[in-house]
Amino acid sequence: MNEEKDLKDDLDFWATNSEEGGWNISSTDEGSQKMLEEEDEKQIKIQTGSDVVDDYVYSEETTDDERMIVNMGPQHPSTHGVLRLQVELEGEVVRRVKPVIGYLHTGMEKTGEELAYFQGPTNTTRMDYLSPLFNELVFSLTTEKLLDIEVPERAKAIRILMTELNRVSSHLVALATGGMDIGALSMMIFGFRERELILNFFEKTSGLRMNHNYIRPGGVAADLPDNWQKDVKEILKIIPEKLKDYDEMLLDNPIWQGRLKNVGILTTEECFAYGITGPSLRASGFSWDLRKRQPYSGIENYDFEVPLLTDSDVFSRWRIKVLEIYESLKIVEQTMDTIPKGAYRIQDKKVTPPPRQRLDESMEALIHHFKIYTEGFKVPPGKAYVAVESPRGELGCYIVSDGSSKPYRMHIRGPSFCNLQALPVIMADSPIADAVAAIASLDPVIGDVDR
């Protein structure tokens, strides 16, 4: 009873004190015109680009001659998308960095409030486009927590199989783009080449190579294709071979080691201070993996290790990704043996739409089908936060439900967004070349930063 009251207060708080709640102007032409009038004129000029504000202030008592401000991005080959960095250079050395984000802002969190729960994964999957299945998973887990339902064992196993494969594909891109930023051009092609294997399997399973909308509240969208073991076995055979090739090319290469070792140091304390999770934290010598600490989807039943390195430099952040690929493949191998038979989505009439052939036979089924696809299923009021270990760190989803079929508020804790805060720390006082390597080692996905 008390809890319900808290929630009501909470909802009132959201409704009155937040910008969203106070926003009662409709989106008609008249309304937006009014909004424009209220907007600060100078602000509009900046937004439309007619007035450029150089708000950068030099840090110390320096003059223009000694230091130079360089804009890296939003269009720059090594900022991994449309990240903009205002870099203060002293010769070749980076002295200060000011990251500017927002160039890929899509308002997906806000959009999430307009979409019913069963449409949610379509939206969240587009945030971190290199690990889409994790976004779907975290949204589905949160919704299931609110619904207080348990998905079947087979669905859980499929989720683990797909997400761990997704971790491999995401890390392969990180290795590829990281290699490219340091000038190892072949590495880039190799990483994307091996990722293709996994994407082909995803395409076979979900119909799409990216943005799958495969993991949904209540289970997964479809069962695994026939003979899926064959494809997965091929992946398990080829990728470790290729990883050995990468090691042969790069691991003992003196240029590679010289470029990465003792570069872009990010200590455990700094990780704690900036909220950095994932491979970057584990590379600094702190063993924190949500798969072990807060297991989800039955991942505690699988036997795997959490790789740990202690050098906290770019080299160990690169190396730990390679080691994690091996561990993920280990989990995938175990799912192949242990995957149970049964339903791939929950047999709950209120959540899962009935199978197509039932619609011709049963009035009940038709009604449920119609209700789910027009209105969506209702979720009891409450709030829930669930986090999973995405390839980039803790990916959390916070949903406030007001009892309707749409989330009242959806927030994603994107790991890229938090990891990006470390840029000024790890880039400062290093040459441009090291700064570029440091960005690549954090592996930010701008879609996840600007939600």
Next chain:
Amino acid sequence: MSIDIIISLVKAFLILGLLLTNTILLIWLERKVVAGMQSRVGPDRAGPFGILQTLADAIKLLLKEQIMPLKADRAMYILAPILALVPSFLIFMIIPLGPDIDIEIKGQSIRVPLVGADLNVGVLFFLALSSIAVYSVVLAGWSSGSKYPLLGGVRASAQMISYEAAMGLSLVPVILYSGSMSMTEIVKSQDGHLSSPIPFLDAIVSFIPNWNIFPQFVAFVIFFVASIAEVNRAPFDLVEAEQELVGGFHTEYSGFRFAMFFLAEYINMFNMCAVTATFFLGGWLGPTFSNFLPPLISALMPAFWLGVKTFGLLFIYVWIRATLPRLRYDQLMELGWKRMIPISLIWLLLSSIVLGIREFGLPWS
């Protein structure tokens, strides 16, 4: 007009044509080789095997608008690409393509050396011209009036000058061994086979050609590494480091001015490999098969051998580019000043001592 001038003009135009067509082939070859190493297909649309791709790109660049930044220093901005292109053509003039040939014109026999200009200071000419290339990069970077090119230009000045030193030092033992600074003489001195005062060793080494690479292997390695740095190829392509400086010194260049830089880079690559082949791999020396082949083809065999050696070295250039990551700026300088220059100085000392013993005998005998 005297016949000498006509012959010189013909040679100049032949070399110009050779270099331009060769560049087209070279860029295509590089793209194909890198594609093969990265399990891609590479250019395959224009012409057979995509061999006309470079030509299509060149036409595209010719037809494009040439943009000049407002802050650019106009004169220097226009001068820089020219300064890049002209020395690259001139360097090839001193590379001998074969032995002298006799031509019958109007009943009189004329001896034509198969080299643009046989200078008796050929090595110095080569070093001087390859230094001018630095100016083009520095001027291009500075005159663009933009920040990334400026950084590229600053990097270029430091990198190319420091590698010039190692390059020059590694050439001194070669000059000592050959006893001449003329490229033609250096090639001629590598004729024959290796010999050794010890009879047992002599039997083994007498099959190996008397190329400078065998006695001067250390100098060859230093020269080869320095030449990669000199033409700004990966892993020493810091000047244009795409991932750091976007495009380095040529960021602000577009259209045909950019094409001139591009052309100069590839011609310089070809020149460097041809020069390396001449200094260390015996230049045009090789079997001519004058007994089996018709005389015309037999006369072209030396040029063919030079081409084989040059393209072999170019393949190594491309191979290195596909394999190695880029060095950092300070690592590059460290490699140049702390490793290559001391090693080449020590090598110079050692080979001088060996040469002295060979010429004058042991000091105590």
